[in-house]
Amino acid sequence: MRYLVTGARGFVMSVLVERLLTAEPDAVVTTVDLHAPDHLLTTHLAGHEGRVQHVRADVGDSSAVAEVIAESDPEVIVHGATVTHDAASERLDPGRFIHVNTGGTATVLDAARRAGRVRRVLLVSSGAVYGSSPLGLLTEDAAPAPDEMYGISKLAGELVARRFGRLYGLEVPIARLTKMFGPMERPSSGRAVMSLPYHLAAAALAGRPLRVTERTLRAGGDWLSATRAAGALHLLARGTGRGDGVYNISSGVRTGVPELLARFGVEALPAPAGEGVVDMDPDAESGKNGVYASDRARRELLWNPGDLQEQVTEYLTWARNNPAVFVASR
Numbered sequence: 001m002r003y004l005v006t007g008a009r010g011f012v013m014s015v016l017v018e019r020l021l022t023a024e025p026d027a028v029v030t031t032v033d034l035h036a037p038d039h040l041l042t043t044h045l046a047g048h049e050g051r052v053q054h055v056r057a058d059v060g061d062s063s064a065v066a067e068v069i070a071e072s073d074p075e076v077i078v079h080g081a082t083v084t085h086d087a088a089s090e091r092l093d094p095g096r097f098i099h100v101n102t103g104g105t106a107t108v109l110d111a112a113r114r115a116g117r118v119r120r121v122l123l124v125s126s127g128a129v130y131g132s133s134p135l136g137l138l139t140e141d142a143a144p145a146p147d148e149m150y151g152i153s154k155l156a157g158e159l160v161a162r163r164f165g166r167l168y169g170l171e172v173p174i175a176r177l178t179k180m181f182g183p184m185e186r187p188s189s190g191r192a193v194m195s196l197p198y199h200l201a202a203a204a205l206a207g208r209p210l211r212v213t214e215r216t217l218r219a220g221g222d223w224l225s226a227t228r229a230a231g232a233l234h235l236l237a238r239g240t241g242r243g244d245g246v247y248n249i250s251s252g253v254r255t256g257v258p259e260l261l262a263r264f265g266v267e268a269l270p271a272p273a274g275e276g277v278v279d280m281d282p283d284a285e286s287g288k289n290g291v292y293a294s295d296r297a298r299r300e301l302l303w304n305p306g307d308l309q310e311q312v313t314e315y316l317t318w319a320r321n322n323p324a325v326f327v328a329s330r
């Protein structure tokens with residue numbers, strides 16, 4: 001299979017690219033990202049050099065996207081290039097979310113429908129589309145209620161993709177990812193805020209406690225390793241599941257912060273409000289901060305999220321082999 005993956009210099013999509021190349025010995029992957037691969041990505045994909053080609057392009061640039069699709073001739077595109085939420089970037093440049101996340105999706109879909117061979121475009125979306133929904137357990141049928149420019153732009157991207165699918169007979173499944181953690185998470189041009197598990201891995205590596213605000217210890221969330229998510233994305237990309245389906249890719253359960261700390265073997269150092277490395281609000285555990293039911297993915301993709309402790313152990317092993325990734329964590 002010939003794949004084109006956007007956003008592949010980033011966290012989740014780099015894990016997916018490795019998965020595609022490992023699971024399918026005849027897969028050929030073209031990656032598209034604003035940035036060239038860093039040393040970490042090159043190392044991660046070592047051994048597959050002959051089957052992967054990296055192209056630097058802006059997904060908002062229609063002629064650049066059309067050119068790379070024409071040259072690489074993919075059957076399947078996985079569109080993951082994104083700018084993700086952080087409060088400072090949203091205030092500074094709200095239009096960038098719309099430009100990249102919605103406009104970029106339209107550009108990729110338009111180029112895909114013009115190129116003869118593309119049959120499926122998997123859109124990597126986010127539970128951020130559930131936004132301020134009052135529900136604590138979100139199925140894919142829950143009404144979207146995005147409340148930040150990131151979620152708004154991702155939902156608009158979903159609608160745009162869906163319309164392209166209907167207009168041109170393209171399969172356009174949508175994967176809504178929960179909070180991701182795991183190997184290859186590092187700061188990127190699209191994402192400045194690292195996950196709680198990233199900081200936990202850093203603390204575990206250094207053998208120190210983690211400074212978290214008092215209220216964070218009463219909070220929880222739905223965390224899933226990108227390696228597990230990549231399994232679901234791979235199934236969706238290669239043709240499993242409905243071409244017009246929406247799938248939550250999530251653990252489907254709440255894990256409390258104290259349990260997560262224990263799984264990483266890290267102690268909490270309670271910090272005053274505003275001074276923790278991580279601050280989560282225990283009163284905000286619905287909508288985008290809720291639990292996303294993964295029953296549909298389990299049923300239709302025959303995928304399951306797997307055991308959390310195994311995911312944590314795998315991540316810690318990777319972290320010990322890649323300590324430089326964690327220097328950014330205090």
Ligand SMILES: NC(=O)c1ccc[n+]([C@@H]2O[C@H](COP(=O)([O-])OP(=O)(O)OC[C@H]3O[C@@H](n4cnc5c(N)ncnc54)[C@H](O)[C@@H]3O)[C@@H](O)[C@H]2O)c1
Nearest residue numbers: 007009010011012034058059080081082126177180190191
């Ligand atoms: N990380 C999470 O917890 C999480 C949760 C839900 C959904 N997702 C989704 O997963 C996907 C990957 O997210 P991630 O966390 O790996 O993000 P990331 O920031 O690590 O990677 C995104 C990549 O997109 C690239 N990019 C940004 N703007 C671009 C542009 N204009 N043209 C080309 N490339 C561009 C960046 O350079 C970066 O390499 C996204 O679609 C995101 O919405 C992630």
